[in-house]
Amino acid sequence: MRRVVRQSKFRHVFGQAVKNDQCYDDIRVSRVTWDSSFCDSKGAQAPMVHFCVTHCASTCQICIGCIAVSAVHADRRFSFPRRVMLIVHCIETGRIDKSYPTVCGHTGPVLDIDWCPHNDQVIASGSEDCTVMVWQIPENGLTLSLTEPVVILEGHSKRVGIVAWHPTARNVLLSAGCDNAIIIWNVGTGEALINLDDMHSDMIYNVSWNRNGSLICTASKDKKVRVIDPRKQEIVAEKEKAHEGARPMRAIFLADGNVFTTGFSRMSERQLALWNPKNMQEPIALHEMDTSNGVLLPFYDPDTSIIYLCGKGDSSIRYFEITDESPYVHYLNTFSSKEPQRGMGYMSKRGLDSDLFQDDLYPDTAGPEAALEAEEWFEGKNADPILISLKHGYIPGKNRDLKVVKKNILDSKPAANKKCDLISAPKKTTDTTSVQNEAKLDEILKEIKSIKDTICNQDERISKLEQQLAKMAV
Template sequence: MSGRFVRASKYRHVYGQAFKRELCYENLKPTINAFDSNLLECNGKYIALNAAGIGSIIVIPVGETGKAPEKVPMFRGHTGGSVMDTAFDPFDDQKFASAGEDGKIMLWEIPLNYTFIHNDPEKIEDVKPVGELSGHTRKVGHVVFSPVAKDVLASSAFDYSVKVWNVATKKCEVTLQHKDLITSFCFNYNGTKIATTSRDKRISVWDVRSGKLLSEGPGHPGAKSSRIVWLGNTERLMTTGFDRYSERQLAVWKADAVDEGPIGGFYSVDSSSGVMIPFFDASTNLVFIGGKGDGNIRYFEYADDELYEISEFQSTAAQRGLAVAPKRSVNLKENEIVRAYKLLNDNSIEPISFIVPRRSEVFQDDIYPDAAAGIPALSAEEYFSGKTVPGPILISMRDLYEGKQNPETKSAEKGEVPAKKEPAKAEPAKVEPVKVAKSEAGKEEEAVRPVFAKSQEQGVETLLQQKAVGGLLSKVDNLSDDDTQEVDAGDDAEWIPESKVEAKEESRQEPKEKVQKEPKAEPKAEPKAETKIEPKSEPKVETKIAAPKEAPKVEPSQEIKEQPKTAASAAGATRAVGLKANVEKLQTLVVKLEDTIEKLINSNLEKDERLKVLEEKIDRLSK
């Protein structure tokens, strides 16, 4: 998991981008309870936040951004304590469940006309639960819905048990009894197994329907809480935890042989004290990890039973909680692969987009395989009767990209996300880091090309399609390796001015005798430009041409005697002259292209601001 190791991957340049302040959710009042849960959840349409006060939950429509009013509607139903955790129904955007300190699980239904901000302060009414699940004897800490079956919910509590419920009948069907407090648990890909971590530093894997313990073994040796996720459609688990010296670490385990220990040992992360919250994206095989109290979010790629560190989103704003929206709610037009929401210490929620930087404006099949559709593959009765499916119903991301009203769906296949996969091909050269001039220390610095929005790229692409630009770039691109080798003429080489290139081309057609009889005057050296292209404005274009040094002046007679005697060497020298002139043109073009890009960026940013102002006015008028 070394960050120094450069591995070929199409996700190597994924970057996180926080939303602007006006697109965040502010003036919220989250809970001050220190229990180790995510504190907030998101289903792509709503955000549920554990609120301050007895049994209170804040539900925010994703589109209602900005500062919340002082008085807002609340979801109240728990008595005798605060809300510990929430979970949205994956098959109904209007329903969710909550766990509380009163030992109860409440079922909620969000009204269809619900709004969080646009309310009359004198007529605000709290929302009441539509159902209740009772059976735990102590505080309920976590709730999770099944990924494949409708109305199947699992919960863990301080009575050291995990209960699996039929929400439709409000009955507990299975109880998985542990020996200590459960700190985290998750379903596998097809919902037939549950993996748990507990305070006694044990990892357990259970069969949900029979309640049988399938595998168990020691986990992280540290005393602090451990978290667990199932790595897609595989028999592999990933955990976050601490060692005995309270340093944070990760580990990958075999689900059917936990007692064998972590595959490849523990991965050391750092020495921070915050519990790490993991999320696994089955479509990309990326693991996102955000620590409580950290400002950054790390992400790794899982392949060949190993975790490869990709990069991290860095921020100075520490997070208290973290949630990830379903894959079907990401912005496909901007190549967004994950949308995360983090609760900040200033009582606001900040959305973060993780984007694959590609300039193509067509659908990217390789980064958007079919994802969970939000349609149940089984009913609760079928599930508890023992029926099994390979996984959740999948939806075509291409159909969502094209905006089809009835996107294609299909059943998951076995092994849809394999445990091992071949290393992905490297990114196209357009997004690779570009080497620029050496720094004072003599080390080469890297500058990543800026990533623009689609509207900003259109003007740049139009400029690149011009004949003058395309022709010059194609000339440089078509030069063979032999040509570039001939350009490296050593210390006696000299830059030839552009004005003399045509004369050299004509001399290529004349006999060698005529060249010797009619000596040409020595070309005057072209004065060097005073201005330099700084790396911060635009990376310098490098070629494989060795930079020649200035040669001493020679007399015309000497130049004639030193003319190449063979046609091949003369042609090579002419090609070198043409290439040098092309490079000079290309350098001039880079400066012009930089100025044009800056103008395009500024104009598009101004246009976007005006459009946002108009949209806000339209929204206010329509409401």
């Protein structure tokens, strides 16, 4: 696209990689062929940086200083691979020891992860095992491997490749799978309350909430971009062939309600486009970038209207400012590195820690307090994020533990609209059978927990023995 030089307070924004001693080294990132970001970062106190980037170097460095990073990798030292997440504490830079504790619970590769915006200790994961798991990470990081999630959310019939927390409502989580279904969960009760299973005829590439969480937009393999009201279960707007190329697209909501997309042209050129959901016949702006084949992943800052574009296999991150002036999408700058990137994550500005502050560069940003409870959102209420000032820095408050109170589905009343209620009451059985089934289920769960604990302990034991063997060899 033509780079138009224009006056902007963000014109001289630039990126700078930290030194090697502030990187996380030797992280074995997953080899699964899924277009996820592979890493995510939460809003803990950190230097003034926004990105964590997993590079394709043999050491698999995550080049950024002092943030909590979640990376996905599989351990192949067992007869069946353990599927784990690695939670790295913000002060533990350098080489990651093989015996470093992990989050292990999935029986298939972890495909997507997302830190909760309202609780810095809670993270959700989606996996090839068709489940979503929500984990509570200890406040001071892991000292032992974590095997028990707070809740397991089961409802997809195929692998789960997308998880995304609601931006303003507490305990509302969205998941999307290769069954072409989107499920919205109340994590606080473990219930699946909305199932959008008839809106996509092909694989869903990504899902994005809008600013207040009243709408979602999706990009799909059928080359359509859809804007959906999840509670009414209606498609509000739709664009066929938003990008005509066969490679994957991405679509995200902007703060003003417009939709930003990335994709490929018929000639396999990478494109970016801006759309108004009220009229999606023609884009507000459409620009061609280059002929690289890496899928462009957009990361959006709603406070400054800046979009960062990262492509897998690229060695650069490009920044664009979105305005209401033509050409609407304005090129700002490019960060280049020596190694191609494999995964990317974007950290909340609550994690910034700097002596320098400018009101115009760092306006009020979304804080950790939820504007709504899950029940309020499902009842139809909307609310914008609760903003906080960064002028005097952000001091993290006390995170409350995530508690799941499962409801007795036998007592649930049938809903007037069956489509809006995913969970239907099963046929009544005798009290004796129910008690027997519960006892058997408890026994099975205890046995599974025992096996998981044994595996984790053996993993740590093997790592220690390997270290001793290496020392003896030297």
